[in-house]
Amino acid sequence: MPLLEVDDLSISFGGIQALAEVDFQVENGEILSVIGPNGSGKTTMFNCISGVYRPDEGLIRFREKSLLGLSPDSIAHRGVARTFQNLRLFLHMTVVDNLLLGRHIKFHKNLIHALLRLRREEIRHREVVEEIIDFLDLQAYRQTRVSDCPYGVQKRVEMGRALAMEPHLLLLDEPISGLTSEEKEETAYRINEIRGRYKTSILLVEHDLRIASRLADRMIALDYGKKIAEGSPEEVQRTPEVIKAYLGED
Amino acid sequence: MDLIENYKQELQLIRKPWTRVWVGAFVLLLLLLPWFAPEYIIYTSTLIFIYAVGVQGQNLLIGYTGQISFGQAGFLAIGAFTFGHLSRFGIPWPIGLLGAGLAAGLFGILVGFPSLRLKGPYLAIATLGFGIAVYQIFANSELLSGGRMGLVIQKLEPIFGLSRLNFNYYFYFLIALVFTLATYNIISSYVGRAFIAIRDNDIAAEVIGVNLTRYKLLAFAVSSFYTGIQGGLYGLLLGYLEPNMFTFMESITLFVAVIIGGLASVEGSIMGAAFVILVPQFFSEFKEMVPVVFGVTILLVLIFEPLGLYGRWFKMRLYFRNWPLR
Numbered sequence: 001m002p003l004l005e006v007d008d009l010s011i012s013f014g015g016i017q018a019l020a021e022v023d024f025q026v027e028n029g030e031i032l033s034v035i036g037p038n039g040s041g042k043t044t045m046f047n048c049i050s051g052v053y054r055p056d057e058g059l060i061r062f063r064e065k066s067l068l069g070l071s072p073d074s075i076a077h078r079g080v081a082r083t084f085q086n087l088r089l090f091l092h093m094t095v096v097d098n099l100l101l102g103r104h105i106k107f108h109k110n111l112i113h114a115l116l117r118l119r120r121e122e123i124r125h126r127e128v129v130e131e132i133i134d135f136l137d138l139q140a141y142r143q144t145r146v147s148d149c150p151y152g153v154q155k156r157v158e159m160g161r162a163l164a165m166e167p168h169l170l171l172l173d174e175p176i177s178g179l180t181s182e183e184k185e186e187t188a189y190r191i192n193e194i195r196g197r198y199k200t201s202i203l204l205v206e207h208d209l210r211i212a213s214r215l216a217d218r219m220i221a222l223d224y225g226k227k228i229a230e231g232s233p234e235e236v237q238r239t240p241e242v243i244k245a246y247l248g249e250d
Numbered sequence: 251m252d253l254i255e256n257y258k259q260e261l262q263l264i265r266k267p268w269t270r271v272w273v274g275a276f277v278l279l280l281l282l283l284p285w286f287a288p289e290y291i292i293y294t295s296t297l298i299f300i301y302a303v304g305v306q307g308q309n310l311l312i313g314y315t316g317q318i319s320f321g322q323a324g325f326l327a328i329g330a331f332t333f334g335h336l337s338r339f340g341i342p343w344p345i346g347l348l349g350a351g352l353a354a355g356l357f358g359i360l361v362g363f364p365s366l367r368l369k370g371p372y373l374a375i376a377t378l379g380f381g382i383a384v385y386q387i388f389a390n391s392e393l394l395s396g397g398r399m400g401l402v403i404q405k406l407e408p409i410f411g412l413s414r415l416n417f418n419y420y421f422y423f424l425i426a427l428v429f430t431l432a433t434y435n436i437i438s439s440y441v442g443r444a445f446i447a448i449r450d451n452d453i454a455a456e457v458i459g460v461n462l463t464r465y466k467l468l469a470f471a472v473s474s475f476y477t478g479i480q481g482g483l484y485g486l487l488l489g490y491l492e493p494n495m496f497t498f499m500e501s502i503t504l505f506v507a508v509i510i511g512g513l514a515s516v517e518g519s520i521m522g523a524a525f526v527i528l529v530p531q532f533f534s535e536f537k538e539m540v541p542v543v544f545g546v547t548i549l550l551v552l553i554f555e556p557l558g559l560y561g562r563w564f565k566m567r568l569y570f571r572n573w574p575l576r
Contacts, residue, residue: 076459
């Protein structure tokens with residue numbers, strides 16, 4: 001049974017068809033990479049899955065239950081975490097606090113505990129966050145305000161916040177765009193590590209074809225909201241439609 | 251240099267030994283104040299304690315959650331009159347106060363509903379309407395407001411052989427202390443983090459699993475609970491209530507206290523409360539000048555110190571930490 005099933009997904013804004021009858025599946029433990037030129041609907045698809053947009057038509061089933069019509073926070077509770085392409089961090093908080101917010105869904109909500117400063121639960125979550133800090137090499141920035149951190153660090157915090165949610169499915173929206181080549185290699189290595197360490201399936205949107213095809217088990221390509229190819233990275237990159245979408249016709 | 255060895259240390263209320271000394275000294279000073287200070291200072295401090303409770307609540311809403319409210323006078327009035335009526339039924343003050351907070355909190359949830367749709371200035375207008383409506387209802391209903399003579403409330407009888415002035419001072423000091431600790435605990439818990447997350451980036455907050463409806467309404471409920479308590483305490487101190495205490499100007503005053511004191515800071519809330527009580531007293535001879543002073547100070551603070559009195563205080567501390575090296 002696939003972890004995520006997307007069927008016939010369509011959404012349009014005004015006259016623009018952002019996604020048209022897209023279907024694909026993500027299997028357990030798989031890294032599925034989504035490629036496509038700018039404006040091909042990759043981020044729109046993420047927004048549909050994480051509940052930020054409501055699709056006009058189609059089905060999204062996650063662990064055999066439909067995600068349609070759910071608010072983003074209940075989708076988060078079901079075990080879907082995502083990062084944003086143009087980072088959406090809590091800029092006035094420290095790195096640790098941002099990561100702790102990733103643990104929000106794991107808290108047993110009880111206002112009395114908060115009021116009386118009963119902190120056993122908090123300590124448990126801080127231990128998890130500390131492991132993520134180790135994994136992402138963020139020790140030097142623990143107590144730094146996120147707005148004071150360099151871009152590469154902010155990207156790592158964004159990924160760490162999603163990891164802290166211990167999701168079944170992680171949606172990464174261009175995790176290596178804008179990084180230096182050294183940071184790119186590190187991040188690629190970490191994305192590969194995540195799968196083994198956190199037992200998470202990953203849906204990866206990436207422009208860098210070299211890294212995307214290195215990481216992905218399978219790949220799909222979008223163009224103008226339509227799925228134009230699916231298969232192994234090599235197959236997809238050899239598809240004439242993909243070449244046409246990226247390079248244009250001669 | 252402070253090294254943290256375990257989580258317990260990190261989660262302490264006050265971590266650094268020197269800060270502990272300073273805070274301890276400050277609390278001690280406040281405890282001893284009635285022994286040496288003149289009466290009007292004791293009374294003024296009592297008022298500041300009462301205000302500090304409400305300003306903290308308002309800061310939880312505006313400073314931490316980022317939801318602007320201009321209707322605090324409404325919650326203040328609801329809290330005060332709930333307390334007044336309860337105490338006239340002979341209900342003891344602790345339950346009366348709780349009732350005042352809960353009644354205001356309930357209305358806070360109702361007023362919070364527009365915040366699910368409205369942002370920034372639109373929310374400000376909606377809440378402003380609420381504040382004015384509540385004032386009008388109390389002003390026009392003798393049944394609610396206790397009529398022309400106002401609502402008379404039984405004051406607290408001093409115990410332990412203290413004078414009424416000193417007893418009030420300690421009583422309100424204790425209550426303000428309890429609420430201050432509660433505020434610290436809220437903001438350092440997952441609830442406070444969720445509030446700040448909503449302020450900083452509401453879409454991201456929702457995507458990581460913060461239920462916007464629940465937490466925005468919670469922020470309104472907690473904030474107006476605090477304000478309701480402030481209203482009840484105010485009635486208990488003065489011994490009578492009339493609608494004219496809760497005009498739009500009162501909402502503005504609470505708002506000013508938050509901005510001047512410093513957004514998203516508990517210490518700032520207390521400083522802001524002190525500011526809005528002390529300024530009218532300093533200028534008591536030119537009463538018409540008070541709004542002018544308020545206005546000018548807000549302008550100056552926003553231009554030179556957007557973080558408020560707390561921000562200034564913080565920078566001073568940073569400066570003196572390295573003093574005389576600079």
